[in-house]
Amino acid sequence: MNIIKTGLLLAALTALFGVAGYLLGGTNGMLIALLIGAGMNLFAYWNSDRMALAAYHAVEVDESTAPELVRMVRDLAARAEIPMPRVYLIENPQPNAFATGRNPENAAVAATTGILRLLSREELAGVLAHEIAHIKNRDTLIMTVSATIAGAISTLAQFGFLFGGRDGERPNPLVMIGTMILAPLAAMIIQMAISRTREYDADRMGAMICGQPMWLASALAKIAGGVAHVPNPDAERHPATAPMFIINPLSGHGMDNLFSTHPATENRIAALRELAGEMGAQPPHAFDSEPRGGTGPWARSQRGPWG
Template sequence: MNALRTTILLAGMTALFMGVGYLIGGTGGMAIAFLFALGTNAFAYWNSDKMVLSMQGAKEIDPRSAPELYQMTQRLADNAGLPMPKLYLIETDQPNAFATGRSPEKGVVAVSSGLVKYLDSREVAAVIAHELAHIKNRDTLTMTVTATLAGAISMLAQFGLFFGGGRDNSNPLGVFGTIAMVILAPIAAMLVQMAVSRTREYEADKDGAAICGDPTALASALEKISAIGKRTVNVAAERAPAMAHMYISNPLSGARMDNLFSTHPNVENRIRALMDMARVSGGGGGQTPRSRVNPVEANVRPGQSWRTPGTRPRGDDGGAAGPWG
C-alpha cells in the first residue's frame, strides 16, 4: 500500500509538471524543461550519492578505523539480506544519519559523530537499521527522482515569466492565472516531495525495527536525536537544506511540526507507532523480545571518540570502550 501511495504521488508530480509546462511555458517551454529534467535525472541517478556525501562533508570509514561500528552494520545488513554498504562519517555534534545510493549494491550509510557520542549501542544499531531499510526499499532513488522533478517544476514556473504564459499556445488562465501558477506550482511540487518523504519515513521505521528486532531502541533513538538536535546545529545540512529529507530526523533548525511543510513526520507520532509495534511483538508492556539474530554484539558505547586513534574512552558504565580511528 505504501509503495502504491508513493507511485501515485510521483505520477501526480509528473502530471503537474506536464500541466504547468503547457499552461505557463507553452509547448516549447515544456519541451525544454522536460529535456532538462531528463538530463538532470540521468546525472542524479549516477552521481547523487557522491554529490550528497560531498555536500555534507562526509568521510569514508572502514573496519580498521571503526571496527565495532563496521561489525554492527555488517550484522544488520545480513539481517536485512543486503550487501554491506559503505560507511561514512559526518563531523557534527548533532546526532543524525542518512542513506544514499541508487541501488542496494551501491548503498551508503552516513552517521554523524554526534550519533555515536550520545546514543548507546542498541540505539545506534536501530538508526543504522532504519537507514538500511531505506536502501532495501530503494527510497534513496525515489527521493532523488522526486527532488529532481520538484526542481524541474520550479524551473518551468520560472520559464513562465519569460515565455509570457505560452505565446505559441492559447493560455486559458490569462495573465493573472499565469502569475498564480508561477507562485503556486513550486509550492505544490514541494508539498508532493515532502509527502513522499514523510510516507517513506514511517515505512523505514517499521522495517528498520524489524531488521534490528528492537522497536523500543529506535523509539528511544528518535527521542534522543530530536531532543539533542533542537540545541545543536548541523552546519553542512543548513548549507544544503534540499538534502534535509534524507536524514532520519530533520537536521534543520525549526520546522519540526507534523504539517504540510515538514520534511519528516512528527517525532511523537513515530515513537507512538514504534511502541505500538513493540507491544504487539512483545505481548504488551511496551517491551519486545530479544531478536533471534542479535546484531548488536559489538561493544559500541556512548561517548566514544572518533578522532583519537588507539584510545579507549570510557563508557557510561565505567568500562572501556573499543578503539575508534
C-alpha cells in the first residue's frame, strides 16, 4: 500500500509541476517546465550523492580508519542482500544519519560523530539498518526525484514572469501570484508526505534486517532528544536535504502533520513496539541503552544478531 501511495504522490508532484508551468506560461510554459524538470532530475540522478555528502563535509572511512563502523555496515548490507555501500563520517555534534545514492550499487551511508557518541552499539545497528533499508527500497532515488521536482517547482514559480503569460497573452497577475505562492507550498506538502511514507517502511525493514525493532525504537527516542537540543548549521543552510535524515535535523517537531518532514517519533516508536511484539523481540530493558563515552560504542566486542 505504501508503494502505491508513494507512486501516486510522485505522480501528483509531477502533475503539479506541469500545471504550474501551464498557469504561468501556457503551453510554452508547461514545455519549459518539463525541460527544466528533466534537466534537474538528470543532474540529480548522477550527482545527488556527491552533493549531499559535500554539503555536510562528510569524510569517507574504511576498515583502517573506522573498522567497527565499516564492519557493522558490511554485515547489515549482507543481511539485506545489497552491495556494501560506502561509509562516511560527519564531524557534527548533532546525532543523526542518512543514506544517499541513485541505486544500491552506488550508495553511501553517513553518520555524525554525535550519533556515535550518543548511541549504544545495538542502537547504532538499528539506525544503520534503517539506512540500509532506504537503500534497498531505493528510497534514496525516490527522495532525490521528489526533492528535485519540488525545487524545480519553486524555481518555476519564482521565474514565472519569464514565460510571458499563457501562449503569448499577458499573464493574469492574480493567477501568477497565486501560483507563485501555492505551487511551492503544495509541492512541499507532497514531498513531505512521500518522506513520511518511506520512513515508516524503512523503520519496519530496518528492524527486520537487524532483528531487533526495539534497538531502533530506543535510538529514535535518543536521537530526537539530541536533535532538539543540538543545532545543525549545515542542515539549516541546506533545508531541502532534511528528509534524507533519520530524524529531521532542522528541529525537534513532534507533530505528525502535513508540514513535518518525518512522522512523529512517538508514532514510529509505537509501530516498532508493535512489530517487536509480533516478532517476539526482547523488551527495551533487555538491551544496553547507555551512551558510550570516550571510545564510543566500538569498545564493545559483543556482536549482535547481524553478525
